[in-house]
Amino acid sequence: MSLQRKALFCLPLLLPAALTFPAAAQDGYTLEQVVVFSRHGLRAPLASPSSALGKVTPDAWPQWDTPSSYLTTRGGVLEAYFGHYFSEWLVDNRLLAADTCPTDKDVSFYANSLQRTISTAQYFAVGAFPGCLVPVVHKEKLGTMDATFNPIIRNDSATFKQQAIDSINQKAGEGGVKGLNERLKPVYQQMAEIIRYKDSANCKQDKQCDLMAQETDVKIEAGKEPGVVGPLRTGTSIADAFILQYYEGTPINKIGWGRIKDEKQLADLVSIKEYYNSVVFSAPVVAKAVSANLVKALAGSFGEQQPKFTFLVGHDSNVASLFSALGVKPYHLPHQLETTPIGGKVVFQRWRDNASNKALLKVEYVYQSTEQLATLAPLNRANPPQRVTLALSECPTNDKGFCPFENFEKITNALTQ
Template sequence: MKKDQYQLDKVVILSRHGIRTPLANTIEFLEKASPLKWPSWDHAYGYLTTRGGVLESYFGHYLSQWLEQQNIRLTPENPDIYVYANSLQRTVATAQFLVTGAFAGYDIPVNHKYTIEKMDPIFDPSVQDDSPESKQALLKDIDDADKAESIFKNLAPAYAMLSDILDYKNSQLYAEYQCDFADIPYDLHFVKDEEPELLGPLAIGICAVDAFLLQYYSAFPKEQIAWGKITSQEQWQQLIQIRNHYINLVFHSRSIARKNSALLINMIDDLLHQKNNKINLLVGHDSTIAALLGALDFAEYQLPNQCENTPIGGMVILQRYRNKASGEYLFKAEYVYQSFEQLYTAQPLDINHPPQHYQLQLKNAVANSDGFYQWQDFETRLKEFKK
């Protein structure tokens, strides 16, 4: 069957916010982990940067062209799009820049529920059920993942590299623990209404690696990016494993992912069943995407030309297609994201210079020869969360 026999009917786009500054609650970690002076930023902590906004507008421009290529065209009189963001500056601003890049001049509101900097429960990764049973379920998920992949053992070279970059042996943290970076004790912080944290080298490591990545994506002078100590792609790949494993263990683990994604999945299900708004754009966080993919049982993946599993500014596009011949509905999901190089060079995007596309796979479902799943295979997963 020819792919042109499929018509894109509706999309729900879940985007991570664009390039931001380091988060305020990680600054203490960073300053204790290294005696070296961290570069300063010209935006408030946790805010989308000007460069981040520019890259999001590029992404929006590409997105509008891609949708038009799929025969979904908006008109200023009837913009067939719904936009909803978490009520933080970086997510609302990301949505605004995406919409401006895609449909400049159109009267498209960016909806959010609260005043800026108040977390919306739909996107909140905080613990809702801190019962001993829930904590043990997450600890078991973490333990099972480690047994399957030897995560903590395999991270030892990355920890050693990070320790050298940070000059950890001369830090306040070393004075406190008096042990190698990798031997800092692990502990699961699991408290109701607070974000779960796997304290220890993983939590400290993700803060540091995140800061280095933000410096890189923001095109800081090379001598300021990790103090000039990251000089190869291989080093980035190894260091970013700390970040990927932290996100996978704390947010992607099935026991917590299903709880944290329930409100979002119900919202997505509602959007897919509305007759209007062929385009639905939701803007959240890496934790939002990781939890959604875990809750809906997507297969593990490795994104080409990108070291992060949930890259900054990247989006998961859930797509419902209609077979023109039979009228049946089909499903496809893609991760659409800027490559490591595209983010660093701030390359403009358009249909001839696209971001990366990677098709995500559903576990326990079979795609047809054109890569589409039966719509029922996906809808059944959504219905599991319907209240």
């Protein structure tokens, strides 16, 4: 691993003025430490005439203000808004002081070494601590995946490969991935009509004219991400491009060259992407294997020698595998089309019960609604992001969403042995 690289980002940004509200601290409890795992913010899709997406439709994909996969300008503003809200929340809960630049004992920012993850952390830091120099650490050369966030297969044994394939097929439900494709056939047909697949290069040049007829296979190979090829993967790329257009501010009646009727139809198309992420990265055997380094980083961010606030930035595949490995119970995110939303924050909090002096864990998904993303809505106390409390199977929560922190430590210890 190369020497740690620190990116300093300090651009002036006009943010909503702080409003005066009662403190958000919970009576009888003290917030001691917070570790946030964030999916990167809004990025440009991987669409160009020569890309796989460019070959599935005769129509030109919209042009973006940044290269493919890079955080967009709008994505940066959304992250700065998020940072502004979090700074208010941290002050309200008395973890950090107001109007003070944090030290390295207060905060730590660590991102995967890609432009979109580093930039997400940078913009968040600007929104949270405007005027302060807050280092964002990334450990590899720009554009290189860091092992902490890289969800690749590291076991090359035939036994593991078969276990992983079986786990993915079981996660897909009856009939495995092929059975899932059959159940998604009506959605694939809608998608094929929207992209005019029969007029695409895939059809006219490669004679591949049926989206459903693409060969389906589960790919497990050491040194590479797990994956599924076929209509589920192709549909995921297309759905991803559509939802990113919506977040970038494109009106719903303009997405998909004006062929998507409404948000309900967009949600149906996005469900393909949601299935892919869940089936591939939440499959228990795969999830435990690809999330081990991230679980270690998460667990290691808590403790007396660690900063009060740690911000980690990775990908939706990380969220899916982390949730599966930790045993996060099924959840629903109101006002969102994604289960691992763009820019969404998984907020791990260590609290202290003042009466019993016991350490407690609370986990929340803090995210922007589809509308907040699409309208570029500022976030603050008056207009907060969405919050959903999560529960872990092996860490029973009380009515306030707290569970014993020692249970969380047992879970992470078992995963990193």
